[in-house]
Amino acid sequence: MWFIWVIWGLVALMILVNIILLTGRGSNLVTGFNTLSKEEKSKYDKVKISRQTGVYMLFINIGLIALVTYLQFRILGAIQANTINSYGTEITMIALAICTYVVVIGIVSVTRGFKNCKK
Secondary structure, eight states: OHHHHHHHHHHHHHHHHHHHHHTTOOGGGSTTTTTSOHHHHTTBOHHHHHHHHHHHHHHHHHHHHHHHHHIIIIIHHHHHTTOGGGGHHHHHHHHHHHHHHHHHHHHHHHHHTTGGGBO
16 A cells, blocks of 8 residues: 555655754754744754754654554554454554654653753
8 A cells, every 4th residue: 555655755754854863963953943043042052952852753753663564564454454343442552552652752852842952
């Protein structure tokens, strides 16, 4: 099915952005930092902000890779075999677990903010 390759393409794009952030060159990709004034931006270390965001995005990418792998190897086979009805509870539990993981990582990153990134 074509949609699984579209999802893998999006995951590959997120991994590329993650690499840019982890190298310290992607501070303009960080929401919140790119909207600060020049005076406020000068108070923060751009490399630290990029790397910190890259670390959080790495954990989110792990969740996305787990989700897409589950979709490709478990759900897609069930769809093709027309046995998807018997996987309802499993699909719900796995999807909720992965979504909860991503939301927790998001909450941690938002509450932590740029605290350790000041010059």
